[in-house]
Amino acid sequence: MPGPLTLGQIAARLGGRVAGDPTTTVRQVGSLEQALAGEITFFSSPRYQAKLAQTHASAVVLAPESEALTALPRIVCDAPYLYFARLSQLFNPLTVQPEGVHPSAVVSPGARLGARVSIGAGCVIGDEVSIGDDSCLYPRVVVYAKCSLGKRVIVHSGAVIGADGFGLAQDEASRWVKIPQIGGVRIGDDVEIGANTTIDRGAMDDTIIEEGVKLDNQIQIGHNVRIGAHTAMAGCAGVAGSADIGRHCTIGGAAVILGHLTLADHVHISAATVISRSIRRPGTYTGVFPFDDHESWTRNTALVRRLADLAERLRVLERKEKKSG
Amino acid sequence: MPGPLTLGQIAARLGGRVAGDPTTTVRQVGSLEQALAGEITFFSSPRYQAKLAQTHASAVVLAPESEALTALPRIVCDAPYLYFARLSQLFNPLTVQPEGVHPSAVVSPGARLGARVSIGAGCVIGDEVSIGDDSCLYPRVVVYAKCSLGKRVIVHSGAVIGADGFGLAQDEASRWVKIPQIGGVRIGDDVEIGANTTIDRGAMDDTIIEEGVKLDNQIQIGHNVRIGAHTAMAGCAGVAGSADIGRHCTIGGAAVILGHLTLADHVHISAATVISRSIRRPGTYTGVFPFDDHESWTRNTALVRRLADLAERLRVLERKEKKSG
Amino acid sequence: MPGPLTLGQIAARLGGRVAGDPTTTVRQVGSLEQALAGEITFFSSPRYQAKLAQTHASAVVLAPESEALTALPRIVCDAPYLYFARLSQLFNPLTVQPEGVHPSAVVSPGARLGARVSIGAGCVIGDEVSIGDDSCLYPRVVVYAKCSLGKRVIVHSGAVIGADGFGLAQDEASRWVKIPQIGGVRIGDDVEIGANTTIDRGAMDDTIIEEGVKLDNQIQIGHNVRIGAHTAMAGCAGVAGSADIGRHCTIGGAAVILGHLTLADHVHISAATVISRSIRRPGTYTGVFPFDDHESWTRNTALVRRLADLAERLRVLERKEKKSG
Numbered sequence: 001m002p003g004p005l006t007l008g009q010i011a012a013r014l015g016g017r018v019a020g021d022p023t024t025t026v027r028q029v030g031s032l033e034q035a036l037a038g039e040i041t042f043f044s045s046p047r048y049q050a051k052l053a054q055t056h057a058s059a060v061v062l063a064p065e066s067e068a069l070t071a072l073p074r075i076v077c078d079a080p081y082l083y084f085a086r087l088s089q090l091f092n093p094l095t096v097q098p099e100g101v102h103p104s105a106v107v108s109p110g111a112r113l114g115a116r117v118s119i120g121a122g123c124v125i126g127d128e129v130s131i132g133d134d135s136c137l138y139p140r141v142v143v144y145a146k147c148s149l150g151k152r153v154i155v156h157s158g159a160v161i162g163a164d165g166f167g168l169a170q171d172e173a174s175r176w177v178k179i180p181q182i183g184g185v186r187i188g189d190d191v192e193i194g195a196n197t198t199i200d201r202g203a204m205d206d207t208i209i210e211e212g213v214k215l216d217n218q219i220q221i222g223h224n225v226r227i228g229a230h231t232a233m234a235g236c237a238g239v240a241g242s243a244d245i246g247r248h249c250t251i252g253g254a255a256v257i258l259g260h261l262t263l264a265d266h267v268h269i270s271a272a273t274v275i276s277r278s279i280r281r282p283g284t285y286t287g288v289f290p291f292d293d294h295e296s297w298t299r300n301t302a303l304v305r306r307l308a309d310l311a312e313r314l315r316v317l318e319r320k321e322k323k324s325g
Numbered sequence: 326m327p328g329p330l331t332l333g334q335i336a337a338r339l340g341g342r343v344a345g346d347p348t349t350t351v352r353q354v355g356s357l358e359q360a361l362a363g364e365i366t367f368f369s370s371p372r373y374q375a376k377l378a379q380t381h382a383s384a385v386v387l388a389p390e391s392e393a394l395t396a397l398p399r400i401v402c403d404a405p406y407l408y409f410a411r412l413s414q415l416f417n418p419l420t421v422q423p424e425g426v427h428p429s430a431v432v433s434p435g436a437r438l439g440a441r442v443s444i445g446a447g448c449v450i451g452d453e454v455s456i457g458d459d460s461c462l463y464p465r466v467v468v469y470a471k472c473s474l475g476k477r478v479i480v481h482s483g484a485v486i487g488a489d490g491f492g493l494a495q496d497e498a499s500r501w502v503k504i505p506q507i508g509g510v511r512i513g514d515d516v517e518i519g520a521n522t523t524i525d526r527g528a529m530d531d532t533i534i535e536e537g538v539k540l541d542n543q544i545q546i547g548h549n550v551r552i553g554a555h556t557a558m559a560g561c562a563g564v565a566g567s568a569d570i571g572r573h574c575t576i577g578g579a580a581v582i583l584g585h586l587t588l589a590d591h592v593h594i595s596a597a598t599v600i601s602r603s604i605r606r607p608g609t610y611t612g613v614f615p616f617d618d619h620e621s622w623t624r625n626t627a628l629v630r631r632l633a634d635l636a637e638r639l640r641v642l643e644r645k646e647k648k649s650g
Numbered sequence: 651m652p653g654p655l656t657l658g659q660i661a662a663r664l665g666g667r668v669a670g671d672p673t674t675t676v677r678q679v680g681s682l683e684q685a686l687a688g689e690i691t692f693f694s695s696p697r698y699q700a701k702l703a704q705t706h707a708s709a710v711v712l713a714p715e716s717e718a719l720t721a722l723p724r725i726v727c728d729a730p731y732l733y734f735a736r737l738s739q740l741f742n743p744l745t746v747q748p749e750g751v752h753p754s755a756v757v758s759p760g761a762r763l764g765a766r767v768s769i770g771a772g773c774v775i776g777d778e779v780s781i782g783d784d785s786c787l788y789p790r791v792v793v794y795a796k797c798s799l800g801k802r803v804i805v806h807s808g809a810v811i812g813a814d815g816f817g818l819a820q821d822e823a824s825r826w827v828k829i830p831q832i833g834g835v836r837i838g839d840d841v842e843i844g845a846n847t848t849i850d851r852g853a854m855d856d857t858i859i860e861e862g863v864k865l866d867n868q869i870q871i872g873h874n875v876r877i878g879a880h881t882a883m884a885g886c887a888g889v890a891g892s893a894d895i896g897r898h899c900t901i902g903g904a905a906v907i908l909g910h911l912t913l914a915d916h917v918h919i920s921a922a923t924v925i926s927r928s929i930r931r932p933g934t935y936t937g938v939f940p941f942d943d944h945e946s947w948t949r950n951t952a953l954v955r956r957l958a959d960l961a962e963r964l965r966v967l968e969r970k971e972k973k974s975g
Contacts, residue, residue: 029832031854085819085827092830096795104756106429106446106464121756121774122790124446124464124482138813139756139774139792140447142464142482142520145421154828156813157774157792158846163463163481163520166541166559169410174573175555176539177410178479178517180417182354192828195792195813195848196483196868198520198542198560204356214826216816217848218521218870218888220543220560220578230825234816235848235870236888236906238543238561240578240596248824253870253890254906254924256561256579256597271890272906272924274579274597274613287616288924290626291937296633301940303632307953308946310636311960317642317967431754431771431789449771449789449807465772467789467807467845470746488788488806488845491866491884494735499898500880501864502735503804503842505742507679521808523845523867523885529681543846545868545885545903563868563886563904565921581886581904581922599904599922599938612941615951621958628957635961642967 003027004038005090007059007073014086016061020073024059029088032057042084043069061087095136095154102139114151126162132189144201150189150211158196161185165200165207165223165241179203181223188212194219194235203241210247228265328352329363330415332384332398339411341386345398349384354413357382367409368394386412420461420479427464439476451487457514469526475514475536483521486510490525490532490548490566504528506548513537519544519560528566535572553590653677654688655740657709657723664736666711670723674709679738682707692734693719711737745786745804752789764801776812782839794851800839800861808846811835815850815857815873815891829853831873838862844869844885853891860897878915 008022030039032048035057042061043052052060052070060074061084067076077083097118101107105123114133119125123137126145131137135153143149144162155161167179183202188211193199199221200207207221210229220238221227227239228247237251240259245251249263252271257263261275266282269275273287292300303310333347355364357373360382367386368377377385377395384398386405402408422443426432430448439458444450448462451470456462460478468474469487480486492504508527513536518524524546525532532546535554545563546552552564553572562576565584570576574588577596582588586600591607594600598612617625628635658672680689682698685707692711693702702710702720709723711730727733747768751757755773764783769775773787776795781787785803793799794812805811817829833852838861843849849871850857857871860879870888871877877889878897887901890909895901899913902921907913911925916932919925923937942950953960 029854034855079819079822082819082821082827085817085829088830088832089828092832094828094830102756104429104754106427122447122465122772138794140465140772140790140810144463144482154814157794157810158483158521158808158848160465160482160520160542163542164479164517166519166539167410168539168557169404169407171407172404175515175537176557177407178414178419179410180413180419182413182417190825192814194816195810195850196521196543196808196846198483200520200542204354205359212825214816214818216870217810217813217850218543218846218868220541222560232818232826234890235872236561236886238579240559253872253908254888258578258596269616270619271908271926273616275616276596276613284619285616286619286622287614288622288626288926289614289937289939290630291919291923291925291935292630294920294934294936296630297936297938300630300632301938303636304629304954305940305942305946305950306636307632307950307957310639311953311956313639313643314960314963314967317639317646318963320646321967321970429754431752447772447790465790469788469807483808483846485790485807485845485867488867489804491844491864492735493864493882494729494732496732497729500840500862501882502732503739503744504735505738505744507738507742521846521868523808525845525867529679530684543868545866547885547903561886565884565903583903583921594941595944598941600941601921601938609944610941611944611947612939613947613951614939615955617955621955625955625957628961629954631961632957635964638964638968642964642971645971 007040007075010040010087010090011075013090014083016075016077016083018073019067019076020059020071022073024073026059028091029084030057040075040087042080044080097136097138108145120157138195144185147185147187147201149187150191152190153187154192156193156195156197156217159193160196160198161187161193162201163198165203167203167223167241183207183224185209188229191215197221200241216253222259234271332365332400335365335412335415336400338415339408341400341402341408343398344392344401345384345396347398349398351384353416354409355382365400365412367405369406422461422463433470445482463520469510472510472512472526474512475516477515478512479517481518481520481522481542484518485523486512486518487526488523490528492528492548492566508532508549510534513554516540522546525550525566541578547584559596657690657725660690660737660740661725663740664733666725666727666733668723669717669726670709670721672723674723676709678741679734680707690725690737692730694731747786747788758795770807788845794835797835797837797851799837800841802840803837804842806843806845806847806867809843810848811837811843812851813848815853817853817873817891833857833874835859838879841865847871850891866903872909884921 004027026040032051035041040059041057101119102121104121107125108127110127111129118136120139122140130148132151137155138157147162164181168176187209194217197219200223202224208226212230214232216235222241224242231249233251234253236254239257244262246265254272256274262278268284270286329352351365357376360366365384366382426444427446432450433452435452436454443461445464447465455473457476462480463482472487489506493501510532512534519542522544525548527549533551537555539557541560547566549567556574558576559578561579564582569587571590579597581599587603593609595611654677676690682701685691690709691707751769752771757775758777760777761779768786770789772790780798782801787805788807797812814831818826837859844867847869850873852874858876862880864882866885872891874892881899883901884903886904889907894912896915904922906924912928918934920936
């Protein structure tokens with residue numbers, strides 16, 4: 001990582017226009033509230049204007065329309081948040097674990113590790129696993145046999161890749177008979193997988209996570225799911241078996257996608273929404289029961305279970321009104 | 326595992342009737358879409374008829390009513406999915422980890438392991454734990470002290486059995502006082518537990534998972550829960566403390582069962598449904614807020630919070646209509 | 651831990667009044683149903699009166715209004731459940747793992763461990779981590795670099811503290827650009843963290859869990875969240891990034907708190923409720939779609955999506971009625 005940079009040097013690398021002193025030197029990024037002198041922050045929304053006025057940062061990244069809101073040295077650019085992401089990458093590594101295999105990790109002799117791969121303490125890498133160049137597995141990741149990870153994949157602690165899918169048939173006595181899960185998991189390049197997330201191996205074919213997908217913590221991906229490239233899913237989301245999610249989708253936290261559904265590309269699911277049928281058109285979809293103070297909720301929610309009755313009574317009134325009208 | 330088998334040999338072992346050449350040889354199972362020559366697939370639903378027509382499999386398992394849909398060699402049987410499960414077990418082991426204790430596992434000297442038990446890398450088995458014959462714990466499972474697992478139990482990576490239940494009392498200053506959790510966890514024979522699932526030890530008595538129960542990934546079972554035999558729960562479901570779930574139930578993914586409830590045998594809870602009171606009768610129960618495009622949802626959901634008002638206005642109209650009618 | 655105690659000795663230590671023979675000796679706590687002779691149980695609710703009549707316990711802790719319900723030797727006190735928690739602590743340790751670092755744990759040389767800290771098998775403690783006196787980490791906990799835990803903190807197996815927050819910007823081609831997560835996690839004294847719970851490090855500033863907070867299993871805490879002192883969250887709850895939760899709150903199981911919200915002190919969120927806007931006033935808040943038998947649900951839920959239409963039809967009727975009335 002480079003040491004301090006001037007705003008001029010930053011703009012030369014990342015673009016944008018410097019307003020104010022281009023020799024201003026910064027050595028790290030910081031938040032509006034807690035940035036110290038020598039740090040550079042960013043301003044993305046007018047609702048943080050009061051915080052901008054009080055920041056101790058030495059410089060700010062902001063959009064042209066906000067340029068006049070501060071007298072601090074600043075970098076003006078069209079997409080301040082994206083700019084800031086790249087700027088932070090100048091000062092900070094994307095992963096913080098040294099390359100190589102930690103001595104406490106258990107890597108099967110039949111696994112293939114690419115160049116500069118980092119395998120953290122306590123990881124367990126099964127037979128015939130392949131992991132692409134520059135990937136980083138933080139401590140205590142398990143990859144079951146016959147799964148593959150692309151290049152530059154980041155996997156956080158506690159994630160489990162390739163455990164058996166939940167495949168069961170019922171016998172004559174209603175006992176469950178396990179269906180061996182003989183597919184694998186294929187994970188593309190530039191995927192990130194959060195802590196304690198689980199991705200099941202396929203029943204027969206593979207479970208597929210395409211390139212650029214970002215999965216937050218504690219996500220559950222069932223067997224034979226496909227997640228299209230550059231889709232992002234927030235924490236605690238769950239995807240049931242054989243769901244097929246398109247590219248460039250976003251799935252909100254704790255959302256649930258039922259099995260055997262198809263979501264088109266560019267579909268956006270709000271947090272905590274349950275998707276129970278396929279979605280063929282791009283757009284934003286939501287289904288959350290609104291919260292209320294407990295007493296109001298009790299009153300209103302009882303009526304949800306009587307909606308069919310209310311609708312029928314309304315219909316009766318309409319009919320009478322029509323007759324008499 | 327056996328090598329290739331003819332359809333005739335398979336039918337001799339598992340039953341069913343061969344239609345077409347009984348000397349057809351298969352060596353593995355495969356999906357309709359991706360099976361190769363030499364593999365046997367299954368056909369379970371008319372909606373996959375186009376896939377059946379295009380499959381490269383060498384043989385198919387199907388029901389009598391579908392027998393005429395293909396000219397491929399086939400095994401005709403009443404429950405093709407169950408048949409296929411057993412067929413797949415002929416070609417594939419139920420667990421893929423060699424027996425014995427991996428050198429990196431930490432097994433307390435006070436633990437008792439049955440015959441042919443397999444303990445994967447990084448597992449931690451506490452004191453006075455007992456694990457029955459032929460059980461398989463995949464890497465990085467933790468079993469706290471004084472828990473017992475039956476025979477043929479499969480536990481996937483990251484599962485935690487016997488952590489403290491969430492037992493707290495509040496003191497005079499509204500601080501939490503921990504209640505020691507001195508019960509254990511008792512798990513019956515033929516139970517399977519998914520990756521990163523957690524099953525808490527009891528507060529005083531034990532938490533009980535009866536024989537044949539199947540738990541998918543990332544399920545949370547609170548202290549003193551009892552799950553009746555042959556019940557299956559899909560991923561991300563949660564069961565709060567002291568709930569008593571019957572036998573042969575199915576609990577959908579991400580469903581939530583609140584504490585101190587009783588569910589009768591043969592109760593089926595749909596995915597993402599919250600069960601807030603006991604259910605005494607077998608049946609299927611559902612409670613999911615329907616998703617919609619975001620704008621429609623916004624419009625309709627606002628009215629949910631005004632349902633009591635709508636119902637009152639309807640009542641007023643009905644009263645007036647009655648008077649005037 | 652002490653051996654057997656008489657009721658008189660217990661009352662001398664913990665308060666309360668003994669009714670019946672104060673020399674009655676007990677050596678452990680037990681439930682109403684399963685307590686054996688020599689054990690002491692507690693009675694907290696009239697609905698367990700039948701169980702009280704049948705208990706084999708040698709003594710009971712109960713409130714003054716229940717004193718007459720049993721002839722057993724008893725300790726009468728105002729808050730029996732709290733009393734019982736403290737009583738159980740007399741007989742049972744709060745944590746059951748010996749102090750010291752298990753040889754299979756990987757503790758960075760740059761980590762600082764307080765006095766009497768217990769680090770279980772397979773734990774991984776990163777660089778510049780500090781852990782306060784008397785804290786106990788059960789097996790397979792990961793603490794990423796630069797996180798701090800206070801005194802008497804208990805962390806259960808599989809928990810991951812300090813993995814990267816989910817910080818992403820989108821580039822011109824709608825690919826995700828990772829924002830380095832350079833904040834830490836600060837955890838106060840007397841916090842307990844459940845199995846497989848994940849607490850992300852901050853994007854720039856720290857994620858903060860204040861003293862006395864109790865987190866159950868499989869909870870997800872996003873980056874830059876603050877959880878106020880003495881708040882308790884039940885299993886499977888999720889808190890999205892930058893949410894600010896007050897002191898002395900309770901968050902029910904599987905509840906979801908969206909990001910960038912503020913919850914006042916003493917707010918209580920019911921299980922499985924989704925909080926989508928800030929709550930400024932203490933109170934109890936709920937938002938759960940009521941479950942029903944599947945057929946009723948199907949009928950009623952279809953109408954939820956037509957509520958705006960129903961409301962409009964009601965309005966039309968009201969208008970007509972007014973005109974004609």
